[in-house]
Amino acid sequence: MSVAKVVVDVPSSQINHTFDYKIPEKYEALLKVGMRVTIPFGPRKIMGFVIEIVPTSDVKRLKEIEAIMDITPVLTKELLQLGKWMADQTVSLYIQAYQAMLPRVLKAKYKKEIEKLTDIELTASLKQMFAGRDFITFEEFEENKGNYAELLHALKEGYIQINYIVESKETSKKALFIDMAKEQHLLEEAFIDLPKNAKKQQEVLQYFISNPTEIEQKKLIEKCKTTPHTIQLLIEKGLLKKTLKKVYRDPFANTNFQSTTALQLSEQQRKAIEPIWKSIDNNYNETFLLHGVTGSGKTEVYLQSIEKVIKLGKEAIVLVPEIALTPQMVKRFKGRFGDDVAVLHSGLSPGERFDEWTKIQKKEVKVVVGARSAIFAPFEKLGIIIIDEEHETSYKQEEQPRYHAREIAKYRGEYHQCPVVLGSATPLLESFARAKKGVYTLLEMTSRMNEQQMPPVKIIDMREELHAGNRTMFSRELVQAIKNRIERNEQVVLFLNRRGHSTFVMCRECGDVVKCPSCDIALTYHKSSYQLKCHYCDYQIPMIQECKECQSKQIQYFGTGTQKVEESLLEVIPEAKIVRMDVDTTRRKGAHEKLLTIFQEKRANILLGTQMIAKGLDFEDVTLVGVLAVDSMLNLPDFRASEKTFQLLTQVSGRAGRHKLPGEVIMQTYSTEHYAVQLASQYNYEQYFLHEMQMRKSFHYPPYYYLTLINVSHQDELKVQEVTKMISRLLLKHLSGDATILGPTPSPIVRINNRYRYQCMIKYKDEPNQREIIRKILQYYHDDIQKNNLMIQVDFEPYQLM
């Protein structure tokens, strides 16, 4: 007898351990560790992951595994082990960890149905509900307001039974394929016999005579410009046949990727790549920090490292931040490695995502390029892991399990004994500090590919503009520079940092700001729909005409949305042709690319946008980059505010003068003297690093201290305060004396969706027992969490302090 240890699909901390199940004889040979199974659990039937197969169990009455859901395991042994580690590290549940590693469609779907076992004894209303059928769904019973007492009675008497159904949502896409039903020469004979006026049929047949292979019906129709009907006629004549085949959904079906070959490496690229190659060759786990300025050719270093890995028969994972995962980026990898590449990003439909994942699972690809969760690609012979733009915050998952892709990468690198490469022009302070300490190997690429200089940066003091009577949001110098580019038929990128900034509405008479009734936040004005929306819940109302407090009609918007910037810009420079890119204009699928194409084809001279235009864009004729308001980000309540500002400014500046024409950057700010602004304008990362490290040291922030953020929320403010206070007291008592506990303090946004939010923060150097203590605290509040709607979120090394 063999026993399977199963992690079951019940998201509760009481269930957060394995359950033993007997493996029925018929499954003994089939069942492998890492497969999904359906199992009886109490009165129900649910899904579970087989974690381990052992000979015996201590449990007295074992139930049997009911069915196997997969032919091949969905989790490798490595991922099973990694999932456990991740759950422990992030204090989350095993089931959550495993599900985070898999495409969504592999999550089980549960259904209940009621089966009728006898016809006679049923009550009239139940009989009516069945209406002659043997099964009805439980949903149907509920929708028709079925009587639970009757149901329960019938169940007890055995007139009916309830079946629990576990379904996997995964589906394969099927496509219709057309093939010849007879040999080629027979088709030729048939061709002559076709009626003279059956032009289209002739054409289709001719196609097969010259291309005697199977083809997808859709493509055939396209090629011969015909209809399904014509093909159907040929099928009926017995000349062709159709089959339904599983196909992969191809998100890049209509894209041609021009194939590229390895470029000659520059001296500095060669210096950077050699240690990586050495590490690949020697199966040596080492973390590299590739610090390369924008345009220094980091991607080529990645590509040629991967090439080496593939030659050795191994696989590669490349992580790219979500917003940088544009077709341009994909093109570089598909161009070099062709069909060996799978792409995973959030723009894919769940089905497409599953198909890409399947290609990895079946080892049909060697390289995966993707956003955060691609770090879990089920490769088994990893040769390298690359994280591009490693400082990006999107590598941290902001929901359970709150993992950071970098930490997962290091774990997998260690497991596979392969290098991990972290690349960035502006590395995270922690990473650079580690590189300096020798924990990571630092690789520097300090000059740009074509020996071009970074574009000069001019800082404009907006206070002076105001003193000079300029009340617009564009400095005189910026306006002049833009006009100048338009004249020369060159292009401009205008960057508006909207974080911490949004268009709110205020009454000029009484100063009342329109706020969300359930969140502690001002509503944002959306001009396109003429509505006021809350960005934290889905509350929205039509734009107000008069103040609710004083009935004044003096209502004014404040803040600067991209819409407003566009309008004011057109007032100052009426001849400007502007492409605006923000969440509103890029929501629809494909809108992103469309807007970029317009700009690319020079049908516009100004690209105006938010965060999303800071990265990766590369246009030949962009010679001016304008940053409209640096300050909003600097002043966020976040110890990383200055670092994020520095990163962003450096990145945006890199958009100008990437080709033949020289570029220029203009930064407008009210804090001209701030070191992040000053040093970003000089492209001096090293100096910035030293300065910021000083700050972190004196304020006890990372990398000198680690942080843990505990966030408590509940609809009752007193309750939240009380719990948070208790938690900090417990932490103080049980953590070592070296740890500091900040708080409880109200979160920067005190109320979201009618829930009050308080937090406390642990600053520490070394607390090996921390996780255990926090687990106990969570245990202590278990009942409150389960029954009283209390929420306690724990975030180790947080990136988002809101």
Add this chain to the structure above:
DNA sequence: AGCACGCCGACT
């Protein structure tokens, strides 16, 4: 999480 079991008040 879901579901059964069990204990107590309300009502035929």
Add this chain to the structure above:
DNA sequence: GTCGGCGTGCTC
């Protein structure tokens, strides 16, 4: 006496 409300505790 029985129905149904919810609090409690278990699920290999």
